[in-house]
Amino acid sequence: MHNKAWKEQVAQRLTSASAFARFLGIDDINDTGIGKAEKQFPMAVTPYYASLIQKPFEKDPIFLQCMPSAYELIEAPWLTNDPLGELSCSPTQKLVHRYPDRALLLVCSECATYCRHCTRKRISGETLPPISEAELAKAIDYLNAHPEIDDLLISGGDPLLLTDEALSSILDAVSKVPSIKVIRIATRVLATLPMRITDELVSLLSKYKPIFVNTQFNHPRELTQEALSAAAMLIDAGIPVANQFVLLKGVNDTAECVEELCRTLYHNRIRPYYMFQCDLVRGVEHFRTPLSTGISIMDHLRGRLSGMAIPNFCIDIPGLSGKIELLPNYIIEEKPTETILRDNRGRVTSYPAPTPISKS
Numbered sequence: 202m203h204n205k206a207w208k209e210q211v212a213q214r215l216t217s218a219s220a221f222a223r224f225l226g227i228d229d230i231n232d233t234g235i236g237k238a239e240k241q242f243p244m245a246v247t248p249y250y251a252s253l254i255q256k257p258f259e260k261d262p263i264f265l266q267c268m269p270s271a272y273e274l275i276e277a278p279w280l281t282n283d284p285l286g287e288l289s290c291s292p293t294q295k296l297v298h299r300y301p302d303r304a305l306l307l308v309c310s311e312c313a314t315y316c317r318h319c320t321r322k323r324i325s326g327e328t329l330p331p332i333s334e335a336e337l338a339k340a341i342d343y344l345n346a347h348p349e350i351d352d353l354l355i356s357g358g359d360p361l362l363l364t365d366e367a368l369s370s371i372l373d374a375v376s377k378v379p380s381i382k383v384i385r386i387a388t389r390v391l392a393t394l395p396m397r398i399t400d401e402l403v404s405l406l407s408k409y410k411p412i413f414v415n416t417q418f419n420h421p422r423e424l425t426q427e428a429l430s431a432a433a434m435l436i437d438a439g440i441p442v443a444n445q446f447v448l449l450k451g452v453n454d455t456a457e458c459v460e461e462l463c464r465t466l467y468h469n470r471i472r473p474y475y476m477f478q479c480d481l482v483r484g485v486e487h488f489r490t491p492l493s494t495g496i497s498i499m500d501h502l503r504g505r506l507s508g509m510a511i512p513n514f515c516i517d518i519p520g521l522s523g524k525i526e527l528l529p530n531y532i533i534e535e536k537p538t539e540t541i542l543r544d545n546r547g548r549v550t551s552y553p554a555p556t557p558i559s560k561s
């Protein structure tokens with residue numbers, strides 16, 4: 202694959218609900234809600250991602266992730282455009298610093314396909330220019346002044362929508378910061394534009410400090426031959442790939458679906474890293490699941506899947522110091538002499554407290 206293939210995919214994206222419907226052979230969509238939703242939130246789908254859709258469309262997990270819907274107009278008092286409070290912890294225009302040792306650099310606003318459930322709708326799709334030299338220089342100054350940051354996440358938008366040249370000047374700059382030991386690239390192109398992973402890109406990325414690629418496969422149907430080969434190119438070159446997915450009602454909110462997703466990822470050397478609870482972002486209310494759904498999915502996975510294949514179930518709420526992990530409760534009772542435990546099938550057992558050893 203070379204650069205032409207992915208650039209053509211981007212150029213040929215379906216950028217309106219009506220063009221998308223025509224592509225799928227759906228007769229006129231006469232829904233004013235859809236019209237409003239696509240005006241309010243960005244819309245684009247690569248022909249590749251659209252080609253994965255199957256009938257019946259209304260239930261298709263790929264279709265639901267990229268077709269605008271009237272449900273996006275649902276309003277509730279807890280919904281905002283910046284659900285993680287990122288604007289309030291941005292020391293420079295493009296940098297978010299919420300954890301002591303990690304920072305997030307937002308380098309562009311474009312994505313291959315706009316996810317209807319996106320958390321960063323305040324950024325993605327706005328046709329903002331990529332990070333400027335001056336903005337990058339300010340971020341680099343901040344990183345140099347804060348050597349406690351050793352892990353830099355590069356996100357957007359989707360950083361892999363940048364050209365190889367633009368990407369390499371950003372990577373050149375950040376990898377010169379001595380305290381940065383690890384770079385992580387957050388991208389969804391493995392799912393929506395796998396032809397972006399070219400030999401040139403892989404050799405470019407391999408030149409830098411340890412790089413991890415974190416991607417987002419939300420459903421096993423996204424794990425096509427193309428997607429898995431693209432991931433394998435990165436992994437073979439020494440770039441580990443991990444998956445962070447979002448629990449989405451009607452898309453992947455069953456234990457069987459998550460199990461198949463994580464199992465297939467694991468078989469293909471992609472580490473399931475996070476399963477995120479949907480953020481409180483405007484436009485995604487219809488995708489939110491109750492917390493109990495995620496917790497019972499975690500209960501299902503434990504015991505059926507290797508720990509290597511089990512993601513961390515996390516929720517991110519502004520005001521807290523960051524992501525918190527939600528787990529099923531396996532401790533029934535704690536006594537001074539023993540702890541009563543259960544397993545995921547409800548069997549109960551006791552673990553004795555260590556024998557007190559008196560030191561004389």
Ligand SMILES: *Cc1c(COP(=O)(O)O)cnc(C)c1O
Nearest residue numbers: 297298299300303304305354524
């Ligand atoms: C999630 C996140 C990170 C990275 O967190 P990890 O748990 O290390 O993956 C860093 N910065 C921000 C602002 C984040 O939201």
Ligand code: SF4
Nearest residue numbers: 312315316319358389
């Ligand atoms: S690829 Fe990421 S940033 Fe872009 S629309 Fe999807 S979730 Fe949002």
